Amino acid sequence: MLQRIQSIYLLFAGLIIAALFVFPLVHGVYVNGKAITVMVTGIYQDVNGQSAHTDFFTALTVGTAIVALLPLITVFMYKNRRQQINLCYGLMLVIIAYSYWVAQVVKNAIGGAYLNMSNYGIGIILLSLSIVLIILAQKSIQKDEKLVKSADRLR
DSSP states (O other): OTTSHHHHHHHHHHHHHHGGGTSOSEEEEEETTEEEEEETTEEEEEETTEEEEEEEOHHHHHHHHHHHHHHHHHHTTTTOHHHHHHHHHHHHHHHHHHHHHHHHHHHHHHTTOOOOGGGBOTHHHHHHHHHHHHHHHHHHHHHHHHHHHHHHHHO
């Protein structure tokens, strides 16, 4: 049902992935003498003290929106718990592949610039956190499935 804990986990996983639109992946990296910030929407450079959107990542933006919607779609598959469990496994694989794609985009955006730990933004951590929430949701769905099967044996 919708009021179960796994629905909350999946909702938060979707919101955390959607938060990539707000938080930077990498910031404060100097490329060609200019400080840049890399987000899923594109590259922002400091121009005359203002942050200007200089390069757009249209495919990555659309991909982020799709990946953020997938956990929310999984919430509404509550009538078929086995399918919901399989969707959670698939969702983890999709997020891992998406993380690799994001890493390659950031690598290409900064070129040969060196990254310190202080250059990484919150966006780098958010994908790992969403995977943890999906694992928790999957465990809760399995627990519900086990409870229903034990109740069916008692009938």
